Amino acid sequence: MEIKTVSIIGLGALGIMYAQHLSKKLPKGRVRIIADKDRIKRYQIEGIYCNGELCDFHYVTPEEVVEPADLLLFTVKFDGLEDAIKSVKNHVGENxxxxxxxxGIISEKMIEDAYGxxxxxxxxxxxxxxxxxxxxLSYDHIGLLVFGDKEPGILSENTKAVDAFFNETELPHEIETNMRRRLWSKFMLNVGVNQTVAIYKSNYGEVQQDGVARDTMIAAMREVIKIAAKEGIELTEADIEYWLNILSTLNPKGKPSMAQDVDAKRxxxxxxxxxxxxxxxxxYNINVPINKMLYDKISLIESEYSV
Structure with a gap:
């Protein structure tokens, strides 16, 4: 199978970043942004900018009948995923x-339940x-997409097709043959860095240096290691070190998505x-005091938005 058309739903930070990258590599029309009429109108009036450049995206509404996409990429927030799954149905074909x-660790299951x-x-x-x-949108590092098959040790034709497409479009990526473990590992990072930076209302720089924030982040990650073990996923201190090394490369003034939500009172x-x-x-009757503290503090912050 050869991937020629891509449909993307969700123009948050990642959606804009990937849509802009792919739109500059492919002829217009091969990258489609799915959005409702009101959103499209707002995007066209206000414009969307990526690193200061006005994006020229090809928009389609969920109702529009189009040729099925070869690749469909979800970049919505979790609370919009259920609606997004329904909205993409006209872009779905046999292949x-x-x-x-x-x-998180559950979006794939929700998509599987809907489409197979x-x-x-x-x-x-x-x-x-x-x-x-x-x-x-601004960024210094585009990062990479790590992907693979649900079952460990498998390298399917779908994975090979996406690999070839990302090579063609020069999108940084990596194939992983144990994606369930990788999902839990990334979940561990998000639990630590997203929530810690959010409660300190700071940025990556806050957790790149020694101090209370960095200690809090690492402690939250260690609690994920405990629950992952109960789910048959082996995460170790080496995984924490892996993510700390990646964090050290990011723009200190940058912020994870949750901290951006807090700033915007979302x-x-x-x-x-x-x-x-x-x-x-x-x-599993496991004590996770750091995550309980983070949950309570973020919930309190959000409860004060309308005050």
Whole structure:
């Protein structure tokens, strides 16, 4: 299979970054942005900018009948995923490949339930430092998409096709043959860095240096190691060190998505991070005081938005 057309739903930080990259590598029309009429109108009036450059995206509404996409990429926030899954139905064909760049560990299962397990590749984005303020996105590091098959040790034709496409479009990526472990590993990072930077209302620089914030981040990650073990996923201190090394390369002034949500007084994905940790902790009767503290503090911050 050869990938020629890509449909993307969700123009947050990652959606803009990937849409702009692919749109500059491919003829217009081969990259389609799915959005409702009101959003499209707003995008066209206000413009969307990526590193100061006005983006020239090809928009389609969910109702529009189009040729099926070869690759369908979800870059929405988790609270928009259920609606997004319904909105992409006119872009789905027999050979469409699905990938989700969402945070957390459950988006792939939701897409599988709707469109079939054989169509979904598991994926995480890492190493990017994109910051979106209003209609302006800026980043220094595009990072890479790590993807592969659900079952370990498999290298399917779908994975090979996406690899070839990303090579053609020069999108940084890496194939992983144990994606369930990689998903949990990235989840561990998000639980630590997203929530810690959010409660300190700071940036990556805050956790790149020794101090209370960095200690809090690492302690939250260690609690994920405990619950992952109960799920049969072996994470170690070496995995923490791996992510700390990646964090050290990011723009110190950059911020993870949850910190950007706090700045903008938007509801965050706290349920996807410490909320999920607390659910697993209750299931296995594990004490996770750092994640409980993070959950409570972020919930308090959000409760004060309308005050």
């Amino acid at each position: 469409t490949i699905f990938m989700s760049a969402l945070n 397990e054989d169509k979904v590749l598991y994926c995480v984005g890492q190493g990017m430092d994109a910051v979106k303020v209003g209609n302006q 509801l965050s994905e706290v349920e996807l991070f410490s909320g999920t940790v607390l659910q697993y902790a209750a299931k």
